[in-house]
Amino acid sequence: MNFPEKLQKKLQKRIHNNSLRSLGENRNLIDFSSNDYLGFSKSEEIFKKAHQFLVTNKSIQNGATGSRLLSGNYDLYSLVEKELSVFHNIEGALLFNSGYNANLGVFSSVPQRGDYILYDELIHASIRDGIQLSNAKQYKFNHNDIKHLEDRIISIKKEFKNNDSAIYVVTESVFSMDGDIPDLKKMVEICESHQVFFIVDEAHSVGVFGMNGRGLIQELGLENKIFARIITFGKALGSHGAVVLGSQKLKEYLVNFSRSFIYTTGLPPHAIATIKQVYQLLESINGVKSIQQLHENIHHFQTEIERLQLNFIKSKSAIHCCVVSGNEQTKRIAKRMQDNGFDVKPILSPTVAEGQERLRFCLHSYNTKKEITQVLENLSTFVM
Numbered sequence: 001m002n003f004p005e006k007l008q009k010k011l012q013k014r015i016h017n018n019s020l021r022s023l024g025e026n027r028n029l030i031d032f033s034s035n036d037y038l039g040f041s042k043s044e045e046i047f048k049k050a051h052q053f054l055v056t057n058k059s060i061q062n063g064a065t066g067s068r069l070l071s072g073n074y075d076l077y078s079l080v081e082k083e084l085s086v087f088h089n090i091e092g093a094l095l096f097n098s099g100y101n102a103n104l105g106v107f108s109s110v111p112q113r114g115d116y117i118l119y120d121e122l123i124h125a126s127i128r129d130g131i132q133l134s135n136a137k138q139y140k141f142n143h144n145d146i147k148h149l150e151d152r153i154i155s156i157k158k159e160f161k162n163n164d165s166a167i168y169v170v171t172e173s174v175f176s177m178d179g180d181i182p183d184l185k186k187m188v189e190i191c192e193s194h195q196v197f198f199i200v201d202e203a204h205s206v207g208v209f210g211m212n213g214r215g216l217i218q219e220l221g222l223e224n225k226i227f228a229r230i231i232t233f234g235k236a237l238g239s240h241g242a243v244v245l246g247s248q249k250l251k252e253y254l255v256n257f258s259r260s261f262i263y264t265t266g267l268p269p270h271a272i273a274t275i276k277q278v279y280q281l282l283e284s285i286n287g288v289k290s291i292q293q294l295h296e297n298i299h300h301f302q303t304e305i306e307r308l309q310l311n312f313i314k315s316k317s318a319i320h321c322c323v324v325s326g327n328e329q330t331k332r333i334a335k336r337m338q339d340n341g342f343d344v345k346p347i348l349s350p351t352v353a354e355g356q357e358r359l360r361f362c363l364h365s366y367n368t369k370k371e372i373t374q375v376l377e378n379l380s381t382f383v384m
């Protein structure tokens with residue numbers, strides 16, 4: 001069958017730019033690339049307890065059978081949503097099928113025509129896609145630039161035609177491709193003083209920061225000042241799905257208007273039972289130990305970066321990036337490091353801006369100090 005010419009051209013352009021994506025195979029290398037920061041994805045304890053919970057509660061069911069608004073809602077959903085709202089100290093918690101779905105659902109439905117969305121220029125693709133589906137006006141502000149954000153708010157307010165126009169500001173508490181952290185306190189102050197709604201994606205912060213991994217927003221005590229928090233379970237929590245945290249009104253609104261919530265089959269019970277067990281582990285001694293171990297490894301990584309005088313984007317999180325520049329060069333170094341046994345992934349343009357192509361190192365509780373030293377010593381043979 002013919003393949004449309006326009007699509008063929010797009011693929012050829014990718015080949016030409018050295019940016020063609022393909023599905024890799026698992027080579028059992030030392031993990032410096034997965035989002036499984038705490039090793040929960042391989043936890044036998046979570047796996048067995050989730051299964052046992054379902055058996056004990058006679059929930060022998062493989063699928064949700066429909067949208068949650070039709071046949072797909074079951075008791076475990078409300079039980080876990082209640083537990084999540086208590087753990088994350090907020091009124092409303094609404095589970096979504098993934099972080100991508102949650103961001104699509106929030107940003108496509110919440111900001112209305114006549115409203116404004118201000119987003120950090122490095123915001124995740126799922127938020128961008130959600131914003132694209134919205135009828136609100138969209139502006140970006142320079143990455144983590146508080147002054148630029150405030151200037152933008154002030155100039156938008158001058159543009160206001162309707163008194164009921166709302167402004168939504170969105171950022172990530174840990175940036176997925178940089179690992180850096182915005183000044184969230186200052187952002188909250190600005191949002192409060194200009195009466196704008198603040199939305200934070202905590203995908204890479206929950207499980208890493210805050211008491212028992214509650215995330216940066218709770219570490220800073222800001223949970224009641226954030227209009228919506230998006231937490232994903234596929235990163236440090238090693239499972240799947242996401243939750244949007246906010247007021248009960250926000251929850252009610254999303255149930256009514258968020259199309260990625262309404263028009264999709266709910267998660268199967270084993271996914272929800274897994275999330276339940278993940279949170280129990282976070283609250284246990286073993287969970288606390290895993291988080292501590294992760295932070296010791298982050299500290300060791302930083303010490304080794306300094307010792308080897310390597311140039312990394314400043315980060316306190318589990319994500320550390322070394323900008324190499326150029327798709328070809330970045331891919332070449334990543335390939336050499338993989339051949340040496342280290343699973344380090346190249347992040348290429350167009351995922352990041354041209355010239356900002358980088359090697360991304362994700363750290364885990366289960367990496368050893370020796371592995372960390374070795375991977376950085378290996379890197380130092382390729383970059384200055």
Ligand SMILES: Cc1ncc(COP(=O)(O)O)c(C=O)c1O
Nearest residue numbers: 098099100124126176203232234
């Ligand atoms: C910041 C951020 N938000 C949302 C998502 C999407 O989450 P999920 O993988 O659960 O769809 C990701 C994952 O790539 C992410 O990094």
